Amino acid sequence: MTVIDISPSVMQFLLAFVVLAPLLGAVAALLPAPPGLQGKNPDQAVLRHGVTVTGAVLIAAIVLAAGFDHGNPATMQATTDISWIPALDVRIHLGVDGISLPLLLLTALLTFLCALYSYFKPPAGPAPKAFVALVLVLQSGTLATFAVLDLLLFFLAFEMVLIPMYFLIARWGSGQQQFAAWKFILYTLLGSVVMLLGLLLIGLKSGTFDMVALATDNGRGLTASVQVIAVLAIGLGLAVKTPMWPLHSWLPDAHTAAPTVGSVLLAGVLLKMGTYGFVRILLPIAPDGMHTFAPYLAAFAVVGIVYGSLACLALARTGARGDLKRLIAYSSVGHMGFVLLGIATMTPAGVNGALFANVAHGLITGLLFFLVGAVKDRYGTADLDTLAGATGAALYGRAPRLGALLAFAAVASLGLPGLAGFWGEMLTLFGAYSPAEGLSRPAFRTFVAIGAFGTLLTAAYMLIVIRRVCMGEHAPLSSLPPGTGPVPPPATTGARPASTPRPAEAVSDKQPVEAGPDRQPADALPDGRLADIQTYEAAAWTPLAALTVLAGLWPAVLLGLTDPAVQKLLAGGKQ
Numbered sequence: 258m259t260v261i262d263i264s265p266s267v268m269q270f271l272l273a274f275v276v277l278a279p280l281l282g283a284v285a286a287l288l289p290a291p292p293g294l295q296g297k298n299p300d301q302a303v304l305r306h307g308v309t310v311t312g313a314v315l316i317a318a319i320v321l322a323a324g325f326d327h328g329n330p331a332t333m334q335a336t337t338d339i340s341w342i343p344a345l346d347v348r349i350h351l352g353v354d355g356i357s358l359p360l361l362l363l364t365a366l367l368t369f370l371c372a373l374y375s376y377f378k379p380p381a382g383p384a385p386k387a388f389v390a391l392v393l394v395l396q397s398g399t400l401a402t403f404a405v406l407d408l409l410l411f412f413l414a415f416e417m418v419l420i421p422m423y424f425l426i427a428r429w430g431s432g433q434q435q436f437a438a439w440k441f442i443l444y445t446l447l448g449s450v451v452m453l454l455g456l457l458l459i460g461l462k463s464g465t466f467d468m469v470a471l472a473t474d475n476g477r478g479l480t481a482s483v484q485v486i487a488v489l490a491i492g493l494g495l496a497v498k499t500p501m502w503p504l505h506s507w508l509p510d511a512h513t514a515a516p517t518v519g520s521v522l523l524a525g526v527l528l529k530m531g532t533y534g535f536v537r538i539l540l541p542i543a544p545d546g547m548h549t550f551a552p553y554l555a556a557f558a559v560v561g562i563v564y565g566s567l568a569c570l571a572l573a574r575t576g577a578r579g580d581l582k583r584l585i586a587y588s589s590v591g592h593m594g595f596v597l598l599g600i601a602t603m604t605p606a607g608v609n610g611a612l613f614a615n616v617a618h619g620l621i622t623g624l625l626f627f628l629v630g631a632v633k634d635r636y637g638t639a640d641l642d643t644l645a646g647a648t649g650a651a652l653y654g655r656a657p658r659l660g661a662l663l664a665f666a667a668v669a670s671l672g673l674p675g676l677a678g679f680w681g682e683m684l685t686l687f688g689a690y691s692p693a694e695g696l697s698r699p700a701f702r703t704f705v706a707i708g709a710f711g712t713l714l715t716a717a718y719m720l721i722v723i724r725r726v727c728m729g730e731h732a733p734l735s736s737l738p739p740g741t742g743p744v745p746p747p748a749t750t751g752a753r754p755a756s757t758p759r760p761a762e763a764v765s766d767k768q769p770v771e772a773g774p775d776r777q778p779a780d781a782l783p784d785g786r787l788a789d790i791q792t793y794e795a796a797a798w799t800p801l802a803a804l805t806v807l808a809g810l811w812p813a814v815l816l817g818l819t820d821p822a823v824q825k826l827l828a829g830g831k832q
């Protein structure tokens with residue numbers, strides 16, 4: 258059953274185009290723009306190029322999804338299989354099924370929205386030519402990770418995203434961006450080295466690196482000891498990228514320092530690569546090894562859920578000087594803990610919940626980082642005490658639409674029923690209540706109780722954030738640190754209307770304005786209000802909010818894709 262009838266050869270072309278077009282676009286971004294396409298200045302032309310390429314990739318991904326046989330999502334479709342290194346049986350093998358298709362669409366959508374947002378709000382740093390090229394390389398690597406079906410190609414695509422993200426943080430970030438970028442690259446590279454050893458072990462012991470053949474074999478060609486070693490090595494590399502507690506410490510620093518679009522892509526796309534590897538590689542290829550480590554994975558997952566929530570509560574309390582971006586980063590540790598818990602159950606319910614939570618987290622946390630970036634741009638800071646002070650953000654009164662959308666994203670993140678964040682957490686807990694045969698039910702039911710407690714903590718810190726940032730706190734001005742918080746701005750004329758979008762060449766956060774006694778907040782209007790949601794922001798954020806509602810009200814759209822594929826995967830390629 259397809260939405261439109263597309264021939265297999267066209268489907269192959271579409272998948273290859275989705276993977277390779279961003280890479281070719283990155284090369285083109287570094288070349289001088291043709292005279293007729295330069296526009297007002299070269300910076301505007303290259304930013305428009307980024308929007309064009311990512312838009313074309315998104316359209317191709319949507320057409321690919323329309324031509325996908327939704328009646329048979331467990332079968333690999335749009336496959337390309339070409340011999341690359343015959344001596345090692347390494348092949349250029351591409352394909353998409355019900356597990357990878359949602360992640361391809363999520364990646365294409367988020368990257369396009371980031372390119373559109375950056376056209377009007379380019380991040381601080383060098384000229385945008387390199388920025389656009391790096392974003393496109395990162396998109397190509399991420400899409401390739403979800404499309405390749407060869408272990409060595411998976412590793413190459415997995416590593417392809419590291420250098421672009423390093424430079425996005427180091428060159429376009431703020432604060433301690435150099436430290437955060439080095440921490441990110443060192444953690445992920447060390448994890449990747451260990452992962453490569455595990456992938457080579459599987460390939461050499463089984464005689465093939467083909468992921469479809471290995472999944473069909475379901476570990477029968479690997480001894481139990483080989484599976485245990487492979488799961489330990491590959492799992493460590495994937496756990497760093499997810500990230501799993503206690504290998505998470507690079508994430509808050511990276512998010513705090515990264516530019517807005519860097520944080521959106523890091524949370525919405527890159528973290529999914531780790532959990533996807535658990536589902537695509539370890540569950541079907543080394544089931545005995547996963548069975549051995551599943552209780553430990555679940556234990557680390559629920560510790561991460563509680564730890565992330567407690568860290569967020571600590572940052573949200575009054576006087577903690579917590580950074581709002583850092584708080585959202587720690588919330589990701591907790592949310593990805595639910596994903597890992599679902600995978601550890603090794604049940605259809607748990608794994609489907611993990612895949613659903615993956616997509617929901619990408620939509621909701623991507624939206625949250627967009628919104629926090631907008632608040633920081635307007636107010637000059639993401640410090641919660643400043644935003645919540647007597648003269649702080651109080652977004653409901655100063656920018657009501659922005660405040661309402663931030664509150665919406667926060668309640669979606671805490672798992673409100675009817676929104677996307679609810680179903681993934683519910684299914685993972687349901688799967689953990691009845692784990693796979695051979696796993697300890699008392700242990701996993703203890704994990705269910707701990708995870709459920711984590712949902713209460715999540716609700717607590719998200720509601721605190723809504724109260725402090727959206728409603729504000731009526732603390733005396735003297736309680737705020739010197740030099741923070743705006744004062745009523747002087748009367749000025751000629752203020753730009755809040756609804757007027759600003760072109761790329763006129764908008765820059767290269768010199769962020771800190772709110773203080775001598776200046777008004779960035780984007781402040783003459784009456785003291787902050788500029789509310791602008792046209793280009795609405796264009797970038799509305800799709801994420803709409804999909805969050807759609808996935809919450811109609812979860813069968815996503816579960817109908819993933820469930821048959823998960824059933825086949827857990828059955829060793831047989832339905």
